[in-house]
Amino acid sequence: MRYYQLREGTPRLAAKTGDTLYDLTDAKPQLRTFEDLLTTATITDESLDTITDRLLEDATELSSDVRSDGAVAAPVSSGEVWAAGVTYRISEEARKAESSMEDMYIDVYDSERPEVFFKATPSRTVGPDERVGIRADSEWDVPEPELGVVLSDGEIVGYTIGNDMSSRSIEGRNPLYLPQAKVYDRCCSLGPCVRSAESLDDPHDLEMWMTISRDGEVLYDDSTNTGKMVRSVEELVDCYTSHNAVPEVSVLLTGTSLVPDDDFTLREGDLIEIGVEDIGTLSNTVVEV
Template identity: 65%
Template structure:
């Protein structure tokens, strides 16, 4: 099943997409207004989210697909977003290109311990249709499309799409600048939904693609597969939760293998489209922050 947050600041509701259509869970049960409400109920009942949703759908009204145009929001509000780096060969190669200390990325790619770092808080996070940011003090900025693992109390409950925006010029000067290159206003987007872990057979065998458009021209278009990840999702999650007081609801981005060439940088007004098989696609314009 896929879970969507719909509505605006005045009225928000949780919807679920099943093989039969799209249904309004909140209209059937007002206590299930967000994805957090759903996974909390599942934890209390010792069930998964799909089992809870299935019990509500029978009384839930169907939603007209045309009626939700422009109303899809962030599918969840995680207390934290973290990210993993150098999990694909092309990512390791790209990070070496940008850095004056390239050997450290080779060491991370081949090391037992993965690179896992803090990425965003809710205030820095945007959803479908909202603008992602590029820093005014950076002259080389790129999106990084990634499979996002959704965690409830450290356990995998679903998957989403993430865009780990990166200021490569800042990180390239010195790896110690990574927090400034990665954590800033509008530095990350997630969406359009949460695909339940119970309904996704193999998250490490999914097609992933990205396009970037400027003034109607397509500047970038490539695809890959999450099977190219050198580490397992379980390994990345273990590194994140081990020795860490993780929040109730969090997202861990798992690295990228779609990297624009060295001569490309984002500009204000660009449009980024990212899709992952079995989850959907998310579109974000670009603004300067």
């Protein structure tokens, strides 16, 4: 089951099963957000999809155009977004290439402890078809397409797509500048939906792809598989939640294996499209912030 947050008028929650999208708020007005559904699941001790299956008979079927033209918002109002780094070999190689202290990235890739860092608050996060940011004081900026793990009270409840926007020039000057390279206005996008964990067979075997277009011309087009991650989703979640007071709802991004060539940098107006098998496609344009 896929869950979408609709932005037209008051918040509305929709669920997609097969090729059909249903308005869950129409069936149960108290369910306006994905967080409302999570609360219901906690109270009833039932799974998200079990509750939704019961509501579909009374839910209105929505036309396909509801999912286009900016009608879909970020699927969760996550209290925090965190991210994991150097979880793919190509990411380790890219971080080495941009840094004057490359050995530290080899250590992280091979280390028992993964790199997990704070990424964004809700005010810094955008949804599908909104604009993601590149810093005006940065000369080298890239998107980082990632599988996002949606957590409720630290437990995995679903998966989404994330774009961990990054300033490679700022981080490359000194690894201590990582927060400035990663955390700023419009630095993260999430969407287009949450795929329930119970309906996704294996998060470690999903095709992922990204295209970057400028003025209608495709400048980057490549794909990978989450099976190339050196760490498991469970390992990354455990590192994030251990000894840490995590919010009731949070998202953990799991790292990227798609990195544009070193001579590429984003420009204002570029279109970034990130797809993950069995979840969907997240699209954003770029603006300077």
